[in-house]
Amino acid sequence: MRVAFFVLTLVLSATTAVAGGWAPLLSSHSYGPKRIIAVDKEAQELIVLEQQSPLHEVRRFPCTTGQSMGDKAVEGDMRTPVGVYFVGHRINRTLDWDLYGNIAYSLNYPNPIDRIKGKTGSGIWLHGRGKTFLPRDTLGCVALKVPDMKDVALDAAYGTPVVIADDVNWSPEPGESEVTALTLAKTLEAWARDWGAKDEKFFSYYDGPLLEQSEGLDFEGFEENKRNIFASQPWIQVMVGNVRAVPGPGYWVTWFDQYYRTQGMASTTGKRFYWVQDEQGDWRIAGREYVPASEPLDAQYLAAKTGEAREVVEKWRRAWLAGDVAAYEKFYEPDAEQGDRRGATRIAEYKKTLWEEKPPVTLEVDDLKVALHPKGLKVAFDQVYADASGYGDRGRKTLILVPEGDTWKIDSEQWRRMR
Structure with missing residues (x-):
């Protein structure tokens, strides 16, 4: 096993072949996880690695894996699977001390790629072992001595990636993984954007036949259901955050938090x-797993949309101040409400008549606040207005914005005079 330390975030970057097995090279790229549990089957070692500027080996322990060599293929073959897995829930039941010690976590074997390959079996755990500890002595699980498992449990948070390989190495260079991870991150952003746009391109991100194999999905039914949702919703917005990525043997895994929003x-x-x-x-999506989000994304979503709302309000303000009726009208939904006026056309006609007689000379916006609203966004701000006749007023303006494509339109506008 070759070890190196580096400054950037840890991730699997490349793989090399060893005789009959998978040998990933752990290296650095922008979307790597902060912690990986790596299992080296050949060396019979478990290594906990963290990014702590530089990469820091937190712990290393002897471990024992399946009694039979090679990658797990069928139930009962006594092999430990090779690939990228994730720590699941702690096993909350009385455990056989000799076999499992007192701490055990499930792993998500078989993962979607395993199912595509036709692998069978289940119940692959990361656990302790109370009896005499021997190499290659489990039915397929990864086991550690009881005191060591207690230490590993400190790092085995739900969702921690577990890389099980025949041989594990790492390097300070990001190599080709930086390019691949960035490609996948951009593809994921495009997937979310096309979903929100209700674009037919959304379906092209999936490999339908493989998705059917990995989760028993009727892909044509999936497409039909999504199209029905597209037709029933006035708008959809999707945001992804906390994107991480690691490669496995012949595949990559990305995991992320997803914020999905429709009207109400x-x-x-x-x-x-x-x-x-x-x-x-x-790159095509061959399999999916749903897990708890690592954090709520409401605040991140609102922060992003606040910036968009500010931009819309500023452009709307400039169109008003310039007396540009055509540009001003484009900010409103066709059936928008402005006080007792209904419809963008009527709103524009009213402003046209008003501005021809009394052109605007001042329009200031201050103390702008943005909040979520069932229809989209609620934007409130102080408005100071004056026209060429000498008239002026100050009030609190409230706009309800609704999404339209990659921008926002005004659905309703209310104003209250401030004393």
């Missing part, structure tokens, strides 16, 4: 996507 409804969930390359070299 919002939710945050965690997802894992398993990506494979098609014949053209493009």
